[in-house]
Amino acid sequence: MDFISKYAELKQHGRQPSLKMINLHPFQYIYLKNGCEFKAKGTTTLLILVKSAVYNFHSRDAIRATWGNVTGKNVEIVYLLAYRAALQPEVDREMMSHGDIIQESFLDAYMNNSYKTIMGFTWAVQYCSEASHIVFVDDDHYLSIRNVLNFIHTLGVVNNKQLMVGHLHANSGPYRSIFSKWYVSPEQYPFDTWPPYLAGAVYMVSREVAKKMVYAFPYVKYIGIDDAYIGIVARKIGIEPQHEDRFMSPPYLLYTDPTQMVYGEFKNIEDFKTVQRILKNYDAVKMCAFIWKCRYLFLL
Template sequence: MTENSISKSEKTPWTRTRRWLCFLTLFLVIVTLVLLCYGSSLEPLHIWIYKIWSTKSYNTQQHMTTNGSTSPAQPSTSEYFVAYPHQYHFILDEPDRCQQESPFLVLMIPVAPHNREARDVIRKTWCRETRVLGRVISHYFLLGRSKEGHGLEKQVLQESQENHDILQSDFLDTYNNLTIKTMVMFEWLSNHCPNTLYAMKIDSDMFLNVHKLVDMLLKAPQHLYMTGMLAQGALVLRDHNSKWFLPYSAFPESTYPPYALGLGYVFSLDLPKKIVEASAHVKAIYIEDVYVGLCMRHLNIALTNPPNGGLFKAIMQKETRCYWTSVITTILGSPKQLLDVWGAYQTQVQGGC
């Protein structure tokens, strides 16, 4: 057999198929060994999906060092904690609106100051629904202080005067300060919404089905209640290269207590004050949803599983005919995608889904 004929025979479809079968077999063997070694301690897939998505708006500016590297040197233990409790103040506020409206549900949407596009699209989609199933719904965008200076501050002020839905506090708005942002949210709700039953913390890159959410809440407990996509037995990451790395000196346990993933969770309005009070006894780590779980554990309050495991989705795995009317949340990629999805959702509603 000549060299040329050997080369041709190696490129036959059967040879390529055998190679792929060998690769597939090797992959399956490796996966099986990993599962046998770690068993149920592996962190659930939906938690990893959320972690990947949750930093995309902040990664570049938050993790760049002076030489342009995205892998900074390991900081001291104190770098894994944030400045909370602390006396933060609101630069922009709507101090009377929540009490005047007495909503059934308040939607709290953390968003970066510069992300005007996301806020405008949300106002045109799921925040347009101010009365659902006979219940009043309110929304607020929660911002911190920007590094971008006076020009952006003027734009945000004008936006606030036009829409009356912006709450801006004086902490620096970065990914590592999301715990501060979340706790400021709890403070504000505790102080300003005495007649409200529920609130939801919902990220700005989410699809939200408010009708499905209200329908669920009409049958939900009204006290000591928190639900969403729950993480059970999530591993504490000890890899120094991970953005969610915590050293033993900062958190000695190997797994986190149960917590609701920060992409979107719902809670009764008796919880914010209790969580703020618990924060005086639980040192504030920078992973915001885990920290809320730590406060809930300190309070000895269990989280509640949603009535249907498919209500809170990280990503859409397969779009069925009535998908958007059957879920409460799904992560999206952009404000443009939210506009497209909102159109599909309305079509499904009109089609009898």
């Protein structure tokens, strides 16, 4: 199925393609941030979409207090949430305080993660179209915005048009055990392997790729495993996900390589603050790594 030509038909002639939509998204926005507030237009503008479980209030606050506390940069950060009735009053208060939540009415559940990702792509294209690059990241990861921007500046114009980059998984297949959290039935997906896909914890796409993804979603059968689903959609529109080691970094690399773009997984604000201190004091850490006296760096 040639999604690229159908996309061109839609954009150039303003017509819907003659295909049946098989992945409807009948959910309503509960909270909708109407636009981004980039400081300067015409330059690199980075939108960061943090995928967060509704109940992870502390994780979102940890990000706001550490790596997400950015000012004076062309960076916008919003949090993608689903819905749980019992927790909505607390979400309401959070939104009143911060104004940075995008939320729809689908239930907060693991197999609805692809709905959350679709929501993020769609909001980005419709309400933050001036973003040149879009990063998806889980709420238990520390993102180095400086390193992400440095990486973007190394890319050429051609690369940007097809940009989908992160930690690549190739030749992996669906879990068939009904007891697995990641179970996918043969009826949902009959093949033994997934198309190449990027780990869902963190990845980046260009504005051009995001637009194509949003067009394709309604025509690609829904699967709840969000990273695999994005890989399927990417194949449909002719995008090849690219591997970059620095998009998936274990915590120990904090001590050896400050150019990594993300570190994970962390559980609380103290973990995030520790990462921030290490990166801030990296030169000193490098000089005295493994010397016990240098532990004071992490207690500042």
